[in-house]
Amino acid sequence: MSNTFLGMPALPVYGHGNLNATEPFPKAAHRELGNDQLRANLGHATHTIRDKRLRVVSELPDWEEMRNAGSAIKNATMANLPVLLEQFEANFTARGGIIHWARDAQEANEIVTALIRETGESEVVKVKSMATQEIGLNEYLEEQGIAAFETDLAELIVQLDHDKPSHILVPAIHKNRSQVREIFLREMPVVDPNLTDDPARLAEAARTHLRKKFLSAKVAVSGANFGLADTGTLTVVESEGNGRMCLTLPETLITVMGIEKLLPSWTDLEVFMQLLPRSSTGERMNPYTSLWTGVTPGDGPQNVHLVMLDNGRTAALADEMGRTALNCIRCSACMNVCPVYERTGGHAYGSTYPGPIGAILSPLMTGIKSEENNSLPYASSLCGACFDACPVKINIPEILVHLRGVDVDSKRSARKIPTQMDVIMKAAEWAFSSGSHLNILEKGLPLGKLVAGRDKVIKKLPGMGAGWTQSRDIPAPPTQSFRQWWDKEHQPESGVDHQSTTPEGAQA
Numbered sequence: 001m002s003n004t005f006l007g008m009p010a011l012p013v014y015g016h017g018n019l020n021a022t023e024p025f026p027k028a029a030h031r032e033l034g035n036d037q038l039r040a041n042l043g044h045a046t047h048t049i050r051d052k053r054l055r056v057v058s059e060l061p062d063w064e065e066m067r068n069a070g071s072a073i074k075n076a077t078m079a080n081l082p083v084l085l086e087q088f089e090a091n092f093t094a095r096g097g098i099i100h101w102a103r104d105a106q107e108a109n110e111i112v113t114a115l116i117r118e119t120g121e122s123e124v125v126k127v128k129s130m131a132t133q134e135i136g137l138n139e140y141l142e143e144q145g146i147a148a149f150e151t152d153l154a155e156l157i158v159q160l161d162h163d164k165p166s167h168i169l170v171p172a173i174h175k176n177r178s179q180v181r182e183i184f185l186r187e188m189p190v191v192d193p194n195l196t197d198d199p200a201r202l203a204e205a206a207r208t209h210l211r212k213k214f215l216s217a218k219v220a221v222s223g224a225n226f227g228l229a230d231t232g233t234l235t236v237v238e239s240e241g242n243g244r245m246c247l248t249l250p251e252t253l254i255t256v257m258g259i260e261k262l263l264p265s266w267t268d269l270e271v272f273m274q275l276l277p278r279s280s281t282g283e284r285m286n287p288y289t290s291l292w293t294g295v296t297p298g299d300g301p302q303n304v305h306l307v308m309l310d311n312g313r314t315a316a317l318a319d320e321m322g323r324t325a326l327n328c329i330r331c332s333a334c335m336n337v338c339p340v341y342e343r344t345g346g347h348a349y350g351s352t353y354p355g356p357i358g359a360i361l362s363p364l365m366t367g368i369k370s371e372e373n374n375s376l377p378y379a380s381s382l383c384g385a386c387f388d389a390c391p392v393k394i395n396i397p398e399i400l401v402h403l404r405g406v407d408v409d410s411k412r413s414a415r416k417i418p419t420q421m422d423v424i425m426k427a428a429e430w431a432f433s434s435g436s437h438l439n440i441l442e443k444g445l446p447l448g449k450l451v452a453g454r455d456k457v458i459k460k461l462p463g464m465g466a467g468w469t470q471s472r473d474i475p476a477p478p479t480q481s482f483r484q485w486w487d488k489e490h491q492p493e494s495g496v497d498h499q500s501t502t503p504e505g506a507q508a
């Protein structure tokens, strides 16, 4: 007899592809922190975008109301996702598009490959797309003998350098223009040998390189920023116009979109077209916004496909606290204000999704028990800057704490021998459970002075504490606690003026 009862919910299907880190965050971050050039590039770029964003956001008196609206629309979308997905499918199909459903990265890659094969082509042009990076489409296509050419300038730089993106909006944020010049000279088949690092000259070189591809490509692959359920419309928002060339010139257009990218209606787009450009590039309006609804005979691609990707999104949706991470519109504002991201850069996170949103989205999609990703929720100081900047008000710090809790609980239940942290936490639980327990512990305070020595600082702690003292000293603990001082000062017979006396080294 089967142990599976009919009607039982299936286990969550977690995401694969480029969502998993290959090493824990602390190890990767330690290595990246040693790269001075990277830190200088990142510091300059994130501060520039951050300042621009602040300027344009402060122009709008109703920015907070706009954020509330964005958050409410996305929450309503997630609460009603199954219905909206069916509505979107019906409208997209009615207008001549074809929908394919992909459970995970492997299925999505296979579907896209089969669709390209049907056309008989072996080259495709690509619009910048997080979803296709997430599933590792370029690598998969290469294995199948299909060449994919990135057309977004920053994506092109990363692809030519055989590197990985390190920022969701500015994938080559870790490179400066002289590094870009070197990459172009080294990797472009035809390039002016006198190319300088002037941005206009670099853009011109990229334009010349890409123009031939645009004019010859028969198939394009894109992502989508939004899918509008009430009309079956797809949207791509970009800054260079290269995306529009991909979306209009080829005969076949294959779009890969995460199932969470829906908005209920066309009118909802109004809110997001104000939130997104101001939060991402710090612009009042987006330079190129392309919208398409199915097939228009004689105009644009005549074969229009959409691969709807799950790859762990349903698993994230099942997490009551974490599901708001799916509200993300990939603006990157949280990255640009994050002190951890600014110093470590995107590669330290391992996943396609770096920064504060990556620290919650990747473990939610792969499962927090995934060994590679369970250090990501700790990649934060919990300062809250990401929450303040997020245009759809995702409470990233709250979700980080929630995921840390899930991680700690799952590890604790799996081990038989307590760790140092278990012992410390158990001792803390005992000490803070009653005043008399705390009194006993506080009697040991003078010992701290002995450990600290004459200069009154503790330079080296044993065990887990060694990580803390590796880069900072700890002041010697006071000889008496606040509670001890208070009791002494409030002895009725002491006759001391309580207002004017200060405790020597006492701490609350």
Ligand code: SF4
Pocket: 279, 327, 328, 329, 330, 331, 332, 333, 334, 335, 357, 386, 389, 390, 391, 392, 393, 394
């Ligand atoms: S979490 Fe918010 S701020 Fe970060 S990328 Fe997503 S929408 Fe933007």
